[in-house]
Amino acid sequence: EAQVTQNPRYLITVTGKKLTVTCSQNMNHEYMSWYRQDPGLGLRQIYYSMNVEVTDKGDVPEGYKVSRKEKRNFPLILESPSPNQTSLYFCASSLYRLDTEAFFGQGTRLTVV
């Protein structure tokens, strides 16, 4: 089954404790991205990757890191989480360019206390 898988689904952590949210897709998509969803603000792009070893900042990259060592995986890293990073996070992938359907993961609800 074609899918985008994120883990974990829920995470509660403390300020400053490094964490990684994993994202994996099995559709051989080239484009992958991370979004955060906050009430009233919609989906805002954090980072994106157009291919292996190619990543770039989105609209809200501060406090986040990503890597794309393999085509299927695109982990999101929070080196020192802060409470303002409490949010719902979605990973998404698209076949090649963004004028094709974006497939979203199930979401990760992160709470930083």
Add this chain to the structure above:
Amino acid sequence: GENVEQHPSTLSVQEGDSAVIKCTYSDSASNYFPWYKQELGKRPQLIIDIRSNVGEKKDQRIAVTLNKTAKHFSLHITETQPEDSAVYFCAARSPNFGNEKLTFGTGTRLTIIP
């Protein structure tokens, strides 16, 4: 960069009536406009999209219209049903070479009243 505004933020309609959600965009180079539906607790999923060389597209009860001159596009849902209750997001794709992005609106929470 691209800026997408979406209205209204909430919308309630009687079952069977029509619902219209409107979006405007700022980048005249944007050329792809998808609409995503997010049911409560679920991931966003594509329901319909339109490209800049088309003025209207229809798929059963949903349709999207695009006015490139005015830089706005709209989602129309006819004969609404309870399962249409969800948050809807519009988006616009900026095709800047090497830096293409998909910018989303802030969402519309649609409630269908039985």
